[in-house]
Amino acid sequence: MPSPNPLTRTTPLIHLPLLALATVFALPLLWLLLTSVQPREQVGKIPPEWLPRQAFITVKGETVPVTPPLPVGSDKLVVVPSAGPKQGKPLLVDPADYQNGRVTVRTQVADRLLEESYPAQLEQAVPARFVIVKEWFLSKYTSREARVFYVDPSAVTRSISPIFGNYPEAIRALSASEKDKARPLGELIGKSALPWTHKGDRSKTITFVTYLGNTLLVALLSVVGTLSSSSLVAYGLSRIPWKGRTTLFNITLATMMVPFPVLMVPLYGVFRSLGWIGTLMPLWVPLFFGGAFNIFLLRQFFLTIPSELSDAARIDGCSEFGIFWRVILPLSRPALSVVALFTFLGAWNEFLAPLIFLTEPETFTMALGLQQYQSQFGGSEWHLLMGASALLVVPIIALFFFAQKTFIQGISTTGMGGR
Amino acid sequence: MSPVARTNLRNGLLFCLPWLIGLSVFLIYPLCAAFYYSLCDYSVLLPPVFIGFDNYLDLAGDPLFWKSLRNTAYFATGSVTLGLVVSLTLALLLNSKVRGVGVYRTIFFLPSLMPVVAGSILWMWMYNGQSGLINTALRSIGIDGPAWLGDPTWSKPAIVIMAVWGAGNAMVVYLAGLQDVPTSLYEAALIDGAGFFQRLIHVTIPMISPVIYFNVVLSIISGFQAFTQAFIMTGSTGAPERSTLFYVLNLYNVGFQDLRMGYASAMAWVLFVIILLLTFAATKLSKRWVTYDR
Numbered sequence A: 001m002p003s004p005n006p007l008t009r010t011t012p013l014i015h016l017p018l019l020a021l022a023t024v025f026a027l028p029l030l031w032l033l034l035t036s037v038q039p040r041e042q043v044g045k046i047p048p049e050w051l052p053r054q055a056f057i058t059v060k061g062e063t064v065p066v067t068p069p070l071p072v073g074s075d076k077l078v079v080v081p082s083a084g085p086k087q088g089k090p091l092l093v094d095p096a097d098y099q100n101g102r103v104t105v106r107t108q109v110a111d112r113l114l115e116e117s118y119p120a121q122l123e124q125a126v127p128a129r130f131v132i133v134k135e136w137f138l139s140k141y142t143s144r145e146a147r148v149f150y151v152d153p154s155a156v157t158r159s160i161s162p163i164f165g166n167y168p169e170a171i172r173a174l175s176a177s178e179k180d181k182a183r184p185l186g187e188l189i190g191k192s193a194l195p196w197t198h199k200g201d202r203s204k205t206i207t208f209v210t211y212l213g214n215t216l217l218v219a220l221l222s223v224v225g226t227l228s229s230s231s232l233v234a235y236g237l238s239r240i241p242w243k244g245r246t247t248l249f250n251i252t253l254a255t256m257m258v259p260f261p262v263l264m265v266p267l268y269g270v271f272r273s274l275g276w277i278g279t280l281m282p283l284w285v286p287l288f289f290g291g292a293f294n295i296f297l298l299r300q301f302f303l304t305i306p307s308e309l310s311d312a313a314r315i316d317g318c319s320e321f322g323i324f325w326r327v328i329l330p331l332s333r334p335a336l337s338v339v340a341l342f343t344f345l346g347a348w349n350e351f352l353a354p355l356i357f358l359t360e361p362e363t364f365t366m367a368l369g370l371q372q373y374q375s376q377f378g379g380s381e382w383h384l385l386m387g388a389s390a391l392l393v394v395p396i397i398a399l400f401f402f403a404q405k406t407f408i409q410g411i412s413t414t415g416m417g418g419r
Numbered sequence B: 001m002s003p004v005a006r007t008n009l010r011n012g013l014l015f016c017l018p019w020l021i022g023l024s025v026f027l028i029y030p031l032c033a034a035f036y037y038s039l040c041d042y043s044v045l046l047p048p049v050f051i052g053f054d055n056y057l058d059l060a061g062d063p064l065f066w067k068s069l070r071n072t073a074y075f076a077t078g079s080v081t082l083g084l085v086v087s088l089t090l091a092l093l094l095n096s097k098v099r100g101v102g103v104y105r106t107i108f109f110l111p112s113l114m115p116v117v118a119g120s121i122l123w124m125w126m127y128n129g130q131s132g133l134i135n136t137a138l139r140s141i142g143i144d145g146p147a148w149l150g151d152p153t154w155s156k157p158a159i160v161i162m163a164v165w166g167a168g169n170a171m172v173v174y175l176a177g178l179q180d181v182p183t184s185l186y187e188a189a190l191i192d193g194a195g196f197f198q199r200l201i202h203v204t205i206p207m208i209s210p211v212i213y214f215n216v217v218l219s220i221i222s223g224f225q226a227f228t229q230a231f232i233m234t235g236s237t238g239a240p241e242r243s244t245l246f247y248v249l250n251l252y253n254v255g256f257q258d259l260r261m262g263y264a265s266a267m268a269w270v271l272f273v274i275i276l277l278l279t280f281a282a283t284k285l286s287k288r289w290v291t292y293d294r
Helices: A012-035 A166-175 A185-190 A208-238 A245-255 A260-273 A281-289 A292-303 A307-315 A320-331 A333-349 A352-357 A366-377 A382-402 A404-414 B003-038 B054-060 B063-094 B101-113 B116-126 B133-140 B155-165 B168-180 B183-191 B196-223 B228-234 B247-257 B261-289
Strands: A053-059 A062-066 A076-081 A091-093 A102-109 A112-126 A131-134 A148-151 A157-160
Touching: A012 A382, A012 B063, A012 B101, A012 B116, A012 B133, A053 A148, A076 A102, A091 A102, A166 A185, A166 A208, A166 A366, A166 A382, A208 A245, A208 A281, A208 A292, A208 A320, A208 A333, A208 A366, A208 B003, A245 A292, A245 B003, A260 A281, A260 A352, A260 B003, A260 B247, A260 B261, A281 A333, A281 A352, A281 B003, A292 A333, A307 A320, A320 A333, A320 B003, A333 A366, A333 A382, A333 A404, A352 A366, A352 B247, A366 A382, A366 B116, A366 B228, A382 A404, A382 B101, A382 B116, A404 B101, A404 B168, B003 B261, B054 B261, B063 B101, B063 B155, B063 B168, B063 B196, B063 B247, B101 B168, B116 B133, B116 B155, B116 B228, B155 B228, B168 B196, B183 B196, B196 B261, B228 B247, B247 B261
Parallel strands: none
Antiparallel strands: A053 A062, A053 A157, A076 A091, A076 A112, A102 A112, A131 A148
């Protein structure tokens, strides 16, 4: 029933612009996820194909994934030489080259065309309408040789099938050095250098797990550091009346205008003289000393808690720290979770500081590891780049659905979110 | 000083101790050091040598400095203006008590959560000249799209568009602001015979102007710090033709690639002053445009 109030009555037509805009906003993310599960032959097609499709053929009851079919062109024969350098390997030849059980093999040696003849067995007659398909491998690092099939086009079925194997492949590509890439994934992950691994242990390799461990360690320490220090300081600035706290608060507000790029050169010098360059410490130690924005946020929240609560606790003989710990903190869970969430996001997404302060691959965070991979292999392998990007994005999206309320509340009240 | 005041002073200082240390070591000292280095020839490896205001004088005649400043101003202006229009439109559409607000809000908001590194790589793929989604869409309506990130005219708009895609964050802020506008004001306007656009101009916008002001100032400040998108999508030189050489990208190159830390510090201080001036100007302007009568 339409509401009589023209302020709350809305026309269903409003869904048209909303749906159009929602499509525009959702498409890039959808495109990322779809590309990340496409076989590499499908990526970069013009026009682009949305759904991941894979070609299959069935050989002796076994379903084999194959590369996109290529036309044979003219009638051919498949023969297997029983002698010579190509012995035992099926060859696709013109019917004219196979006479009386012998095949003529031509090889270009420098500027001469070498003609040799070997005994061979006919394996298959290939009519012109047939297509060539190659056994499809997920990993380019596999050492097995691909089987080649010559089949009727109708035998090739293309079906929608997401290649989830792109993700392990992206993990492999993202992480290891060239020589490690042929290792089995399990072994690769098992040998990963972890943030707490002794430095200089060369038996460990740098993998995606290393980056993930570093990122999580930095994020966790950042959250712990920010929560403990900023809440202490915010308490000191809001609930203890002392001379100079207004001055300190004003200075704190003013420092919110100093952007990181302004400080990065001298900070590099500070961390260098402390011997922290190349370690994770520049990324989390400063957070144990508070941050202007979080102090401000928590102070505003602490101010809303009635002072009677503190007074009552004080009369009961509670120390100042006791009041902070037992009265104020338990009441501030919403504000503290907003601070924790945004600090985590900040650490997860941060790029400039890791780029400057982390010099050793074993200390790289995920964002930095992804950028390093992109700068080496960018412009090709989009399916793996999208897979690796998804590995960075999906945890954040999951976190959003897990803590949606905190996100929306935090952004609505603070006017920013993790940036 | 009374005993209570003394205890409070002691406790206050104790509680604020982490920040007093953090403030001095990680903020005030670096800020002062940056100013001192900006007056020096300094390469980190050797101690700084005082050279007076030479770095600043060199900056004034450095075409790259001016280019990066122009690029950054272009990006900040473009992304802030377009971002404001888009996020406010989205918020107004969602504020009309439409069904499924939660779903729409999630869809508009999610892109803003995208880590910049992953977002940049995704948009490189979107902008791919041949098989990118953008040019495919353009081709389908008969337009031959540019090479975007490879074209000096289109590389900056490309990065602006990517930034606008992340406008969902501001949308959430505006939506919260819109929901705080008292209905009585709209009812009064309605009785006075105000139409939709009159209500928008005379009630909605003035009532959320403090939120808009706060958000715009923050966006300008963060726009001037743009780095990662350009670094990843177009490399540290800001190719093509340095059209995406942003200020901080230039600062990074000078400081951490060429190790001219003194010169980089001068750039850092100029950036600091620019941000101070912009914030100051915004505060002055806000007196005229922002309504604070809640």
